[in-house]
Amino acid sequence: MSYSLILSGHYDRDPGLDKYLLALIHSDRGHVNQWSCTSSHVNGQKSGSQHVKGGLIPPTYHCKGLLQYAVDLTPLDLTHQAGVRGSFYKITPFEVLTINGTKRGDFGVHLDANAPGSLGCIVMDWHNFKDFESQMAHLRKAEEVKRVALHCFYS
Known part of the structure; x- marks a missing residue:
């Protein structure tokens, strides 16, 4: 995979819902885009919440046997799902086991279409998500990319 998505943020430091950065990186061309x-x-962005259902998507080193996540660039149509209301970019594997023994999963990238935040998915407002969708469609159609590696980092 020549592309990678990097989710970067910090454990709960600010009052309310903390924002993160999702960056698209190409191995030769560098930083391509960000959202x-x-x-x-x-209440799910504290250190340790990656081990609790509904908390942050756990980084790979907090999971048993997980080397890498990937984002599937063929979106699922979840317009019927209240929190999604549109395209859902599935993150694989479907389920992971954290080093604390908690099963986590059903992660994706989608529009933040309901109450602010998610249950571990990566969510964006309408403006950012439309740009993300456009970029993913370009990779899928023009460059025939099927999936992009995802790396999650918190400080």
């Missing part, structure tokens, strides 16, 4: 996003909800 403001978040993961989890106002």
Whole structure:
């Protein structure tokens, strides 16, 4: 994979829902694009919440046997789902086991279409998500990219 998505943020430092950055990086061309996003909800962004259902998407080193996440660039149509209301870019694997023994999963990248935040998915406002969708469609159609590696980092 010549592209990678990097989710970067910090554990709960600010009052309310903290924002993160999702950056698209190419191995030869460098930083291609970035979007403001978040993961989890106002009470799920603390250190350790990656081990709790609904908390931050856990980084790979907090999971048993997980080397890498990937984002599938063929979106699922979840317009019927209240928190999504549109395209859902599935993050694989479907389920992971954290080093604390918690099963987490069903992660994706989608529009933040309901109450602010998510249950671990990476969510964006309408402006950022439309740009993300456009970029993913370009990669899928023009460059025939099927999936992009995802790396999650919190400080």
